[in-house]
């Protein structure tokens with residue numbers, strides 16, 4: 225029997241067990257797709273004979289209220305070697321990403337077409353085709369190809385990138401009351417970062433846990449295995465911790481214990497003062513002495529790090545992370561982020577990482593503050609949703625028991641539950657941030673107990689009267705008395721605003737806009753990350769209209785700042801680390817001084833999270849968190865992009881190896 229025939233017969237045997245199979249179809253299956261463990265769609269695929277080849281057809285479809293959209297993919301491959309011959313993928317891989325790509329291979333020459341253009345290249349000896357993490361069945365074929373072709377260390381991908389597959393272990397799952405043992409692998413290079421996949425003994429992919437094309441936490445589970453959703457999420461969370469612990473052993477701090485840093489311009493000392501030619505003495509993770517050179521005694525024999533010509537800032541806070549892949553943590557630390565508030569994630573993923581960071585087995589991560597999301601109804605953002613008071617209280621307590629500092633309200637939360645949540649959170653010593661549900665406005669949100677608001681868009685309403693008359697138009701003039709009264713209301717209430725300017729800038733991009741013009745960091749990202757980011761965007765006409773709103777938003781931001789409303793820097797995804805830089809640039813473009821922008825990423829969030837006794841400035845007794853920049857962000861805020869060293873808990877890391885560890889060029 226030829227090998228090819230054996231494969232066909234094996235696949236045919238598998239196919240006979242399926243309930244509905246056409247004459248030519250040799251395999252078919254269905255994956256249920258989840259975001260944050262909430263069902264969001266399905267992928268159906270089938271494999272049929274096509275001469276000597278096999279053809280996989282997959283429809284990956286996300287369904288929301290009021291519609292659905294999807295991605296259609298066809299992959300033709302050699303029935304014997306499983307080598308791809310033709311790959312066509314077109315449609316949407318997430319709510320924000322659009323794909324139209326094709327690869328045709330003939331006589332070892334590949335013609336590759338993407339939205340960036342066409343190329344012709346000689347194919348490497350071994351290669352596979354994949355573009356974006358969807359569809360799941362193509363990743364299954366990548367795994368089969370790898371297993372069939374000697375499990376090579378690297379598999380070059382077309383249109384680009386390199387896949388790496390590693391065996392991680394076994395997981396026992398339940399199906400129809402029986403226990404099955406699945407093999408677990410990590411795949412890197414299709415999606416940026418680590419994807420965890422499980423396969424059965426015939427290499428059928430059973431589950432995948434990772435992030436999706438818009439970088440939300442994502443699960444795909446083969447029909448029949450859905451009862452194992454939590455288990456898959458938990459095991460993937462543990463694998464993320466293992467990866468971060470491995471990186472932590474690999475990337476050692478270049479200084480720790482007791483040492484001094486001399487010669488830098490220091491911004492953010494006591495009272496946020498600036499010290500030229502400074503001396504900072506660090507002992508056991510704390511600042512032991514800070515001052516001007518000549519005034520501070522450096523103990524004899526102490527290690528000295530010369531930072532002349534550089535600028536030192538307190539460690540930065542990113543107040544809006546959704547670290548949905550382990551790689552976000554080292555990338556954020558590389559950018560000088562020493563404290564990160566995760567503003568909605570899966571407990572199974574973020575809590576074990578937070579615990580690893582706290583106990584010190586993970587060093588290549590910022591310290592983590594956690595905000596747990598809560599939402600209601602069919603359009604809820606994930607599975608943590610409450611329809612009743614009892615459910616709302618349970619969710620708040622679940623987060624509290626898991627050590628979360630904060631609750632984040634999403635915009636579908638039922639109006640009658642808002643105060644249930646804020647009161648219980650406050651009673652348990654937590655604060656509340658969030659989007660503002662459609663049923664109320666920002667005045668109500670303040671009255672109902674919000675401590676913070678995410679996204680400037682929710683704040684705009686404050687420029688209009690609290691109660692508006694029938695047919696009255698909203699006020700959009702930040703210089704008007706009406707707006708000033710609104711800003712004063714916010715200032716007096718103590719509400720903290722996290723505007724996410726960079727995220728807004730990114731989300732109104734047109735598909736063919738040059739992303740590098742506003743975010744040069746994209747050039748340093750690996751292929752698979754660029755492929756996702758550059759596939760986000762809206763039609764040019766819509767984008768042009770929405771982009772005009774960007775300048776207006778800056779004028780509101782400046783007015784809020786001048787009115788004394790505390791502003792804090794948060795990224796909300798986009799480009800790991802770099803979006804922190806972009807957010808600071810946008811604060812300064814709005815007319816806020818570089819030092820005030822830096823305060824919004826240091827002492828202001830420290831205060832907002834009641835951590836200003838420990839963090840936020842470079843002062844004796846505080847935790848030794850700081851950033852060393854090879855330039856002066858005070859003279860030009862973009863110099864912050866030249867962050868070269870970061871100290872967290874007194875441990876000094878070089879940024880370069882942190883970046884490289886997650887596939888970015890430093």
Ligand SMILES: [Zn+2]
Pocket residue numbers: 544546567568796
């Ligand atoms: Zn968010």
